[in-house]
Amino acid sequence: MKKLILSIAVVAMIVFTVTSCKSDAKKDAKEVTTEVEKEVKEVKEEVDKTMHEGEMAMAMYQCPMKCEEDKMYDKEGKCPKCNMDLKKMEKDTEGEHSEEGEEHKH
Numbered sequence: 001m002k003k004l005i006l007s008i009a010v011v012a013m014i015v016f017t018v019t020s021c022k023s024d025a026k027k028d029a030k031e032v033t034t035e036v037e038k039e040v041k042e043v044k045e046e047v048d049k050t051m052h053e054g055e056m057a058m059a060m061y062q063c064p065m066k067c068e069e070d071k072m073y074d075k076e077g078k079c080p081k082c083n084m085d086l087k088k089m090e091k092d093t094e095g096e097h098s099e100e101g102e103e104h105k106h
Helices: 002-057
Strands: 060-062 087-091 097-099
Touching: none
Parallel strands: none
Antiparallel strands: 060 087, 087 097
16 A cells, blocks of 8 residues: 555655646747747847948939929939939938039028
8 A cells, every 4th residue: 555655646746746847948049939939029129220222322313304293213213304414412411402513501
């Protein structure tokens, strides 16, 4: 009888230890996953910010004759209306575009 009780106690301790270790491992895995997800989110936000800044700094092109009023193009080429070469426009600090080489005057 004593052997049976002792055997049941030993089995119970083994089962408790195994299940306890598994739950700790699951908790650790969840913490690692959460940390990785947080880091991935931060990297993605940094990439998005850098790409946005790059797009904002990108030069735009416009017809010097303003055939299409203030229409801007994102690459060099010719005006579809007058066939003149599009002029490169630089974005100044206030977000307005001015012709390259032209100083901003107030």
